[in-house]
Structure formats: C-alpha cells, structure tokens
Amino acid sequence: MSKIEVISLHKCFAGTVGYYKHWSEVNNCEMRFSAFLPAISKKRNVPVLTYLSGLTCTEENFTVKAGAYSHAARKGIAIIAPDTSPRGDDVPDEDTYDFGKGAGFYADATEDPWSKNYNMYSYITEELYNLTADNFPLNNDRHGIFGHSMGGHGALTIYLKNRKKYKSVSAFAPICAALKCEWGRRALSKYVGDDENNWLKYDASLLMRKCTDAAVNPEILIDQGLEDAFLNMSLLPHEFEEACNQVGQKLNVRYHEGYDHGYFFIQSFIKDHINHHAITLLD
C-alpha cells in the first residue's frame, strides 16, 4: 500500500480540510487529492463522497470554490476530491485543454503513450477508493459519488459500473453521452483507440440503457444551468433523461434559468447535493 503525505491541513467547520499526495501505482506518477473530514470522524467511521472535477481542474477547484464543507460538516460526511489526470514531467501531454493533463476522462487508457499513466478509472474506483479508507476513518459501505462536467460523466459512468462500491450519485452539468460529445470522442479515440465498441463503457446514457435493474437504484439528481455554454453541444442531458425513462431509473433533472457552467452555479446548489446523498448514505 502506498503511503499518503500531508501537504497542508486546515481546520474548517470544526473538521479538517487536507491536501495530500501519494505515489500512484496505477498512474505511475505522484497524485494529489483533498479530503474534508467532519469533526465526527475522530469518533467513528464516516460516510464519504468522492467528487470528480471537470476539464482543466485539479484537486483544488472544488476544495476552495464549491462551498460544500458547511453542509458536509452538518451531515457528518467526508468528501474526497482527486485531481483530474496524472501529473508530472514524465507524463505525456498534448497542448490542449480537453485532452491529456487535466482531462483524464475517468477512463483507463489502452493506447500508447497514454496507457502507462492515464488510468483514472482504476485510480478512482480502486487505488484511491482503498487508499483513503485505509488512511482515514471512512465507511466505504456508505460511499457516494458526484462530479461536474467531465467529472459528472465520471460520476455517472463509475456509479453505473460499480453500484456495490457507490451507493448514491449526482452531478452538476455532466457530459451525459460521451460518444455524442466532441470532447468525449476525441479523448476516447486517443485513450482507448479507434474501435468504438471499446468506448461504450464510458458513455453514461448507453450504460444506463443497459441497466436491467434500475428500479432498485436511488434517485439520481442532476442540476443543469440553462446559460451553460456547453449544454447543447457537449452535455446533452436529454440523452440521459431518455435512457432513465427507458429503464425506469428515478431521475431528478433540474434546469436552472440564468446559471452558467462554473462554480458560482455549483455553490448555489451544493447543499441540495449533499442532502441528496445523505438520504442514502445516512439511511
């Protein structure tokens, strides 16, 4: 088991926000993440949320901008916020915001030169999932996942493939159908190659259509701003709505007039997301 190292630690709403780093065996590089632990975590194992960020983000964006910790503290829930890709001078990259560093798409790469480092799917669902439970007093039996944009894509796809590991899911402005999104097609063609059959497991709407027992899932919450510049080209929430309708998945998509794609939108509705997960995780 790789060790984690504290970068900095700050008291926040009576709990702690820490930035941590560790060597990732899965990504073959040093990775960073933040963790909020509510005060109650000193006494007993606490429910936990993994939050996945969007394109260009690091572990810091959510941590400083989302305003989540007052609500997580109130509910007694921990939040782990990882980086969005492998990092470091030895990690290959391209000079664009939507591929390479900052754009891991929560996939496991199979193609050179990406496959050595770009394994964010396994990193999130296995390495980080276990590492944080080993190092913090978390209760992985009460683990939910949520995210924003590319991270909303990550949350929905990871949830649908790992419903034993993650018990609840929600998303802000997620990429709902990666195979119909220019960002997703470009990233997947490079990370997992030209055969589109290998892309299917990274498309939230396609995965949902294959979910044969969706009726047992708790409701999924999605918030979407109507002034979001990426709504109609890249996010396509109606694709996910249709998929949920088809398989009987309970879904609450809320469209919000005037809100854009950024963290001022996210902070406006973060309380509802923490409360949404609390219904399942604290049950």
Added chain:
Amino acid sequence: MSKIEVISLHKCFAGTVGYYKHWSEVNNCEMRFSAFLPAISKKRNVPVLTYLSGLTCTEENFTVKAGAYSHAARKGIAIIAPDTSPRGDDVPDEDTYDFGKGAGFYADATEDPWSKNYNMYSYITEELYNLTADNFPLNNDRHGIFGHSMGGHGALTIYLKNRKKYKSVSAFAPICAALKCEWGRRALSKYVGDDENNWLKYDASLLMRKCTDAAVNPEILIDQGLEDAFLNMSLLPHEFEEACNQVGQKLNVRYHEGYDHGYFFIQSFIKDHINHHAITLLD
C-alpha cells in the same frame, strides 16, 4: 464619473456575482472589484458590505473562497470586494509580498513614487463607495465594512474614521495595531514617510483609544484562529481589546482553537459575520 465595465457576470444563489473594472481617478490606474447583488436588488435599494482582503490578495480571493454569498442572498445584502492595491505596468512596485502591489494597506501615500497610485484609503471610502452606489441599486445609508488581516486593519481603521459612511464593522484575524506590526511599520514608513505622527491614523487600536463616543457604536465582531502563524507577531488583538475596554466599545473577540489564517477559517465563520452586520444594516 468613471464608468464601470463588466468583465464577467454569473448567476449565484439567485443573485449575481460580477467582476468589474474601471479607471480610477484616485489611483491613476485601472482597478477591479467584484460585486454580489442579491436577487432582491432588482426591486429596491439593498444594504451593502465592503469586504477588504489581506496581503497578496486580489478581488478574486474572497469572491471564490469565502462562501459568503449564500448568507448574503438570504439576508438580501450586497457585497463589494475590491482589489488590495493599484495595478498595472505603470504602477511602481517592490519585489516583496508585503509592500507595493497586493499590499496597499488601505492608506493614502504621500511619498514618491507611491503617492501617484497608492491611495487605497480614498479609493475605498470615496471613489469606490460612490461608484458602486451610482452603478448598482445600493443603499449607502446601510453600508457596513469588514475584512481579513491587512483588510481587517483596513475595515477597522476606515470604520473608526467614517462612522457616518459605515454603520457596522467586523474582521477576521485583523492587524489590530499597525504601528506595532512589522508589516505595518514598513508599509507606512514608505507610503507616508518617516514621521510616525502621520501613521497614527492608520492604527486601529490608537484610533479606538481616541473614540470619545464609542458607547454609541454597535458591537464589533472579531474572529481569530489560535493556530494563526501571524497572531502574536503581527495581529495583536489584545491591543484592540484593551483599547475597546478603555473607551467602552462593545467588542466580541472570539478565539478559535485549531484554526489558521486562511479562507478555510474565514468560511467557517462567515455566516456569523453576515448575520452580525445584518443586525445593524437591516434594523
């Protein structure tokens, strides 16, 4: 009157957060600030808070990190967050974090080469004060001021010299006695010259000791973390406590175990500060 220009505008908690820029006649450069306007401001003039940031900050730190807007929205209060100094290639600077750009100390410089641009006292209390009221539906009769560290120094000193303009004050980890603080002495010696008599008006504790009718002031709220690395060398809250005691100023200083100097500390208590100002501003 100089015009303001929108840099970006974002819906947030049903109101708006905007970044703005304008030519400052007082500082002889372009200045930036952020403004949160609650939804109610479309209908009537709203109470307003000016928030002053600390060393190295711009208008952005508070805006993205403080988690203030949910509470400001709930109370129907606007918040203006200016930059901490003049900016631009033509503005003189020194290569240090605690003087020059990012460190205006909310003073009016009298010494060359600083006096042309470094007039943050007049900028806050006159130019920005009037500019925002001219451009937004604010009620300057219900205007409070607060800040952090150097900005807490700014809030306390500005309040004590302008109790007709600002009706309420609070601070996070303020520099309470600039003349006993290395940062303050260095900045004031350069901005206003070697004669310490000219520094007295920029020391919160000395100003408080001269307040002959402190009993009419509302209570002042100060929050201070006990793990704050600057507490005993630079902030000196006991100086302000003694001054308030001497003149009968109601003061609530809260010392918080485990909290440091950063925005995770600020966001933990920001709700109390908004509520503190609301008592006076919404009365």
